[in-house]
Amino acid sequence: MRPLRPIERSTELARVYVWEWPVRVAHWVIVGAILVLSATGYVVAHPPGRWAPLGTVKAVHSYAAIALTLAFASRVAWMFIGNRWAQWDQLLPVRRERWRGLGPTLEWYLFVLRKPPGYVGHNPLAGAIYTLVFLIELLMITTGFAMYSVSAPYWSPMHAFGFLGPLLGGLQTARWLHHAGMWLLLGFMVHHVYSAVLMSQVEANATMESIFSGYKFVPEEDVVSPRVRRATPPSP
Amino acid sequence: MREGRQGLLAELERRGVTRREFIRFCGAMAAALGLPGGASAQIAGALRTAPKPTLVWLEFQDCAGNTESFLRASRPTVANLILDTISVDYHETIMAAPGTQAEEALARVVAESRGQYLAVVEGSIPLADGGVYCCIAGRTALDIAKRVCGGAAATIAVGTCATHGGIPGAAPNPTGAVGVGEAVPGLRNLINLTACPMNVENLTALIVYYLTFKQWPPLDAERRPLFAHGKLLHDACERRAHFNAGEFAEAWGDEGHCNGYCLFKMGCKGPVTFYNCPTIRWNEGTSWPVQCGHGCIGCAEPRFWDRMTPFYGHLPLTPGIGADIDRVGLAATGLVAAGFAVHGVTSYVKRAAERELPAEKSVPPPDRKGNGP
Ligand code: HEM
Ligand code: HEM
Ligand code: SF4
Ligand code: SF4
Numbered sequence: 001m002r003p004l005r006p007i008e009r010s011t012e013l014a015r016v017y018v019w020e021w022p023v024r025v026a027h028w029v030i031v032g033a034i035l036v037l038s039a040t041g042y043v044v045a046h047p048p049g050r051w052a053p054l055g056t057v058k059a060v061h062s063y064a065a066i067a068l069t070l071a072f073a074s075r076v077a078w079m080f081i082g083n084r085w086a087q088w089d090q091l092l093p094v095r096r097e098r099w100r101g102l103g104p105t106l107e108w109y110l111f112v113l114r115k116p117p118g119y120v121g122h123n124p125l126a127g128a129i130y131t132l133v134f135l136i137e138l139l140m141i142t143t144g145f146a147m148y149s150v151s152a153p154y155w156s157p158m159h160a161f162g163f164l165g166p167l168l169g170g171l172q173t174a175r176w177l178h179h180a181g182m183w184l185l186l187g188f189m190v191h192h193v194y195s196a197v198l199m200s201q202v203e204a205n206a207t208m209e210s211i212f213s214g215y216k217f218v219p220e221e222d223v224v225s226p227r228v229r230r231a232t233p234p235s236p
Numbered sequence: 237m238r239e240g241r242q243g244l245l246a247e248l249e250r251r252g253v254t255r256r257e258f259i260r261f262c263g264a265m266a267a268a269l270g271l272p273g274g275a276s277a278q279i280a281g282a283l284r285t286a287p288k289p290t291l292v293w294l295e296f297q298d299c300a301g302n303t304e305s306f307l308r309a310s311r312p313t314v315a316n317l318i319l320d321t322i323s324v325d326y327h328e329t330i331m332a333a334p335g336t337q338a339e340e341a342l343a344r345v346v347a348e349s350r351g352q353y354l355a356v357v358e359g360s361i362p363l364a365d366g367g368v369y370c371c372i373a374g375r376t377a378l379d380i381a382k383r384v385c386g387g388a389a390a391t392i393a394v395g396t397c398a399t400h401g402g403i404p405g406a407a408p409n410p411t412g413a414v415g416v417g418e419a420v421p422g423l424r425n426l427i428n429l430t431a432c433p434m435n436v437e438n439l440t441a442l443i444v445y446y447l448t449f450k451q452w453p454p455l456d457a458e459r460r461p462l463f464a465h466g467k468l469l470h471d472a473c474e475r476r477a478h479f480n481a482g483e484f485a486e487a488w489g490d491e492g493h494c495n496g497y498c499l500f501k502m503g504c505k506g507p508v509t510f511y512n513c514p515t516i517r518w519n520e521g522t523s524w525p526v527q528c529g530h531g532c533i534g535c536a537e538p539r540f541w542d543r544m545t546p547f548y549g550h551l552p553l554t555p556g557i558g559a560d561i562d563r564v565g566l567a568a569t570g571l572v573a574a575g576f577a578v579h580g581v582t583s584y585v586k587r588a589a590e591r592e593l594p595a596e597k598s599v600p601p602p603d604r605k606g607n608g609p
Contacts (some may be wrong), residue, residue: 045550045551045562046501046550046562047482047484047500047501048482049482049483049484050481050482050483051482052482053480053481053482054479054480054481054482055480055481109579111582111583111586114590150468150510151468151470151471163457166457166458166538169543170508170537170538170539170543171507171508171509171537172505172508172534172537172543172544172551172552173543173552175507175508175551176551176552176561179551179561179562179565180554180561180565182565183561183562183564183565183566183568183569186565186569187565187568187569187572190569190572190573190576191572191576194576194579194580198579198580198583
């Protein structure tokens with residue numbers, strides 16, 4: 001395929017530092033942890049034999065789980081201390097401006113709009129989906145802790161999470177939820193990598209590179225001061 | 237029978253239990269209860285003088301499996317005798333008195349020993365349609381449970397039906413069957429001695445604990461005694477080393493099965509079941525299901541009939557779809573990928589066509605349709 005010509009913009013592109021390093025580090029630690037957790041988790045559910053001793057596989061799963069939990073917690077904390085594109089309201093579409101933006105973004109994905117509405121950070125639809133992703137990660141952590149706590153060494157503070165099992169409907173139910181959550185995350189990943197590539201191609205704003213470097217290239221008209229941006233719909 | 241009450245030891249001696257057997261029994265009870273070594277002497281001391289507790293045994297929607305467990309004896313052990321020497325004043329299956337006489341015995345205990353007797357409940361209590369699905373002597377199970385358990389020093393629900401509704405309470409639960417705790421909320425000292433059936437060693441240990449310490453042992457969130465349900469079965473299983481090493485039976489009768497490998501892949505629910513089955517075992521400690529080569533089906537967990545099925549599968553089926561979660565997950569992920577492939581091609585084609593048009597001069601605002609020149 002010939003590389004596509006990006007949509008032309010009327011204004012100059014500005015280089016904006018969007019994703020601060022905690023956001024990027026958390027993203028890649030979470031990605032790495034999910035890949036390791038899915039592989040080891042699948043092995044735990046369907047043990048292939050002696051070459052993959054479950055004692056070891058479960059230990060690897062637990063270490064990756066620690067990485068995931070810490071990265072998740074730091075990203076959630078950053079939702080309250082980070083820059084405006086990292087804030088929680090960029091994910092949960094509760095503010096009117098974000099809520100209203102959901103429709104046009106979806107229309108763009110469905111080819112009704114020819115150009116994507118301009119957003120510097122996440123578009124509202126992506127933000128809403130990332131909210132779900134963080135919730136699924138929370139589900140994985142909750143059900144994982146419920147399963148881990150009951151077999152923790154007797155001195156371990158992890159026993160404090162033993163109360164989660166009955167709340168989740170017993171460990172067998174927790175195990176099913178944990179397993180189903182893995183598929184939701186893998187399904188999301190397919191969609192997510194595709195959209196990142198699409199966005200990079202179409203907007204030519206370095207979306208793909210941004211999660212490595214932190215910088216995006218956006219039309220100057222889309223970069224407005226936070227006060228203005230919060231108060232008015234993101235129209236030029 | 238209440239006049240003739242004496243210390244348990246006297247009764248045991250009359251039945252020919254030697255001192256040595258008695259001491260060994262007390263040691264075994266201390267071990268089952270997870271108590272330190274010194275507790276054995278304390279138990280022996282208490283049992284010597286303990287009065288025979290009065291006990292009534294109610295049966296509702298049950299299969300008498302717990303009664304079976306209670307009575308099972310291939311040789312007379314001290315434990316059997318302890319249970320024998322309890323004054324069982326009412327037990328439909330084993331009492332000699334029939335009909336009205338039997339009901340009078342129950343009424344007498346409730347009236348005369350108020351707040352002192354132990355009520356054991358076996359079987360679930362149906363709540364649907366006013367409780368008509370289980371009536372004894374013209375009264376509903378719920379009515380009897382309220383009256384008898386309400387006046388007891390403690391209620392011991394035995395077996396999964398009495399604790400959580402069990403098999404009568406499994407979906408679709410036509411009779412609205414529930415356990416005692418749900419049917420009669422707020423009962424004093426309710427203890428859920430669950431499993432299908434409960435293991436009589438645990439009932440004996442529970443009663444010994446009560447006679448020794450005049451109180452009930454610590455319970456978990458499901459009101460199950462921690463000494464019996466505090467630990468994951470999988471963590472006490474003798475096949476656990478095979479699990480850790482990745483050695484599994486893959487089919488009934490295959491090499492791994494004959495070698496006594498872990499039964500995880502045959503659907504064993506040990507990793508999600510809290511019970512001391514592997515340590516106390518069945519039939520005087522002879523064996524237990526995993527030792528016999530069959531996976532655990534999780535009978536000691538609430539609502540196991542709904543939650544632990546399929547018994548020979550690893551996970552429950554996907555609700556509403558009925559298939560294995562891995563198939564559903566793989567199919568869904570494939571669909572997502574296919575959907576985006578279509579989207580990608582459409583996107584490419586549309587924009588390739590657009591290239592022929594003159595470029596637009598402004599970025600459309602998000603609330604206006606951007607298509608058409
Ligand atoms: C995105 C993150 C995660 C994924 C994709 C994942 C995946 C899995 C899968 C597929 C299983 C097998 C479930 C089954 O038996 O069918 C599993 C088991 C388990 N996971 Fe995770 N997991 C994740 C996070 C966690 C976390 C945060 C913990 C926290 C401690 C955790 C702890 C466990 C434990 C204890 C088990 C049970 C192992 C056993 O059955 O012996 N997991 N995981
Ligand atoms: C299971 C794996 C993944 C998960 C759960 C995940 C999750 C996320 C989340 C939650 C965000 C939002 C960033 C934030 O606000 O913290 C994000 C952004 C991003 N991710 Fe991932 N991601 C995964 C894998 C990947 C992979 C494999 C790539 C690259 C090929 C990637 C590329 C990106 C890009 C480019 C962004 C920025 C998108 C934007 O500007 O809106 N992600 N990801
Ligand atoms: S047989 Fe069952 S309980 Fe025993 S180690 Fe294997 S999975 Fe665990
Ligand atoms: S092995 Fe499991 S299902 Fe079988 S009796 Fe023991 S606890 Fe119940």
